[in-house]
Amino acid sequence: QLQLVESGxxxxxxxxxxxxxCKTSGLSIRSDAVGWIRQAPGxxxxxxxxxxxxxxxTRYTDSVKGxxxxxxxxxxxxxxxxxxxxxxxxxxxxxxxxxIAWKPNPDTCYVDRARYPDLGQGTQVTVxx
Numbered sequence: 001q002l003q004l005v006e007s008g009x010x011x012x013x014x015x016x017x018x019x020x021x022c023k024t025s026g027l028s029i030r031s032d033a034v035g036w037i038r039q040a041p042g043x044x045x046x047x048x049x050x051x052x053x054x055x056x057x058t059r060y061t062d063s064v065k066g067x068x069x070x071x072x073x074x075x076x077x078x079x080x081x082x083x084x085x086x087x088x089x090x091x092x093x094x095x096x097x098x099x100i101a102w103k104p105n106p107d108t109c110y111v112d113r114a115r116y117p118d119l120g121q122g123t124q125v126t127v128x129x
Contacts, residue, residue: 002027004034004096009123016086020123022079022096030074033099033109035116036081038092038125046092047116050099050109051079059111064090086127093122 008020022034035050049060049070058070069082079096097116099109 002029002098004029004098004120006094006096006120006123009094009125011126011128012086013129014087014127016127017082017084018086018125020081020083020094020096020125022081024077028074028077029079029098030077033103034072034079035097035099035109035111035113036070036079037095037097037113037116037119038090039095039122040089040092043092045113047111047113048094049081050111052107052109054107057108059109061111083125086125088127091125091127093124095119095122 003025004022006022012018031053033052035047037045037047039045048064051058051070051072055072067085072079097119099115101115
């Protein structure tokens, strides 16, 4: 059974940086698009980024463009989310998940939370001074 484990969260001051990791414990994800989803207290889940199986396609929601970078190392079955210039509104639990929906092009991805229903335990990111 595929399980994704997130790590790397923490407390950081506004303007700071963090890098999150998403690693499988079990099956490989090298053939899957992977998304990063976050949920802030009292708010709906929001897909913030995705990466295609090859890593050649990456997408971001507008609020994180230019600040977040998604990447992957398929040899290590790990996906990363580098976050910089963090803002208090980035505070949330961050999850990674595999895209389970059909895609017309296998090597693409979509920033759409509905495509990533199977979330793990997540990692907390708190941006505060």
